[in-house]
Amino acid sequence: MHFDWPFFWHYLFRPSSAYLHGLMLTLVMSIIAQSVGTVLGLFAALGRLSRMKPLGLLIRGYIWIFRGTPLLVQIVFIYTALAAGGIFQFRTISLGVLSIPGNVQAGLLALSLNEAAYMAEIIRAGILSVDSGQTEAAKSLGMTYGLSMRRIILPQAARFVIPPLGNEFNGMLKNTTLVSVIGVPELLLSTQELISSTFRVFELYCVVALYYLTLTTLWGFVQYQLEAKYGKRSSDAGTAPGFGERLFGSTLFRAALGKRG
């Protein structure tokens, strides 16, 4: 085996501008899809909890489909299959200096819709975790449903939602690789393009793996801060998992430190 170390170091630390563009695309798409997915998921969760039966049923159907089919299939379906069926074709949108290619739009849409299905369930569980006495107190003070949701229930649901939300974003950073199949030049596709011109498969996959690992590690640190701030109240901060446990999983981390139980 020959591992070209100088090549490896070069692409790890002095990436081409196309490669950096891929990294940017990965990051931006992850952030947008996660944000849109979270907002849509919030509305879906509220809809499922509402007393309107047909709406709840509709949302359950949506969740059923998007959690029950592979994300890769959803991406290809939305971009390629819809166009092939003559139903809808994504075209480049130009917004002044910024132009958004059709495949990026389709990728974002698929990632967002998929994420919304997962976030809907997470947020619904978070809302249900808030003691019903809180709603009663809010009602007794003359608050409407919307006001009590916004001011009383959702802020308290946040501490149940933020830890899994962090995990979802970690997954999102990696799931964006799937949009490479519809030609979005994110990090993975940029790597593959580089491979086709250099043929250094092993080195470049090592580089891209390290890039993703760096992204998720940095995110893990942000997540830890977020959870310390919002996820848990001060009184139970002592039981929150530390950064190391977060990163390596609690069992492994304890084992590594020689702890048992």
Added chain:
Amino acid sequence: MSLEAETVQPADQQAEIIVQATDIRKSYGHNEILKGVSLTVRRGEVVVVIGPSGSGKTTFVRCLNHMEKIQGGRILVNGHLIGYREIRGRLVEDRERSIARQRREIGMVFQRFNLFHHMTAIGNIIEAPVRVLGIPEAEARAFGHELLKRVGLADKANSYPEQLSGGQQQRVAIARALAMKPRLMLFDEPTSALDPEMIGEVLEVMKELARDGMTMVVVSHEMGFAREVADRVVMMADGQIVEEGPPEQIFVNPAHARTRTFLSKILSAGREPAHR
């Protein structure tokens, strides 16, 4: 606690009617909880509702601000039909917004306090005045501090509920309800979830409130409180009002066998043991 009755101003029989509940019926499925309960409460009156668990007393009080739907009868608070509108002789549940509007004038204190956990004591108190009534925050805050002083917690304004004892939380909850300047206060077993040593401080605040002329409907097992403060004691059993009258009459000379049995159990135990 002393059982000597303090001199309480008997409520003026001509005072305006605050609560008028007529023939309230409520059931869960086939289980009938309230079987035609009628009660009138006049301004400034303190009515204490007693009765064994399962008698429907908590459900009844919760109907008064439409926390529970009813299947029959009607409830007027301050002259307005609560929770329902009358359309061609039939009662139809009101819109959420107008129910919310009606609840502004009816304060409620819960057994389990239900303070907003993510807000400080003062935050809890000013939340509804600012967000619901639109009172400027500075004004609400000033009134809130005044209320905290009244319930003896002037120094706890910036404490979160979890940093307060049960008795302190319940006093903040009372202040929170008072911040809306309600015309009627409902208390649903306000001391049942408290450790014995904290019951007194909450009852003291409630007595003070009664002395200030607040109209109150209180579900409670605190017979000492009822004797001292109530204008009227209402005894409920099996979803009905068995008897009602001034505390001297109910406690000294109950007319109904159910009342005698209930009172003898309560008084022999000192207080009914906490349930739920």
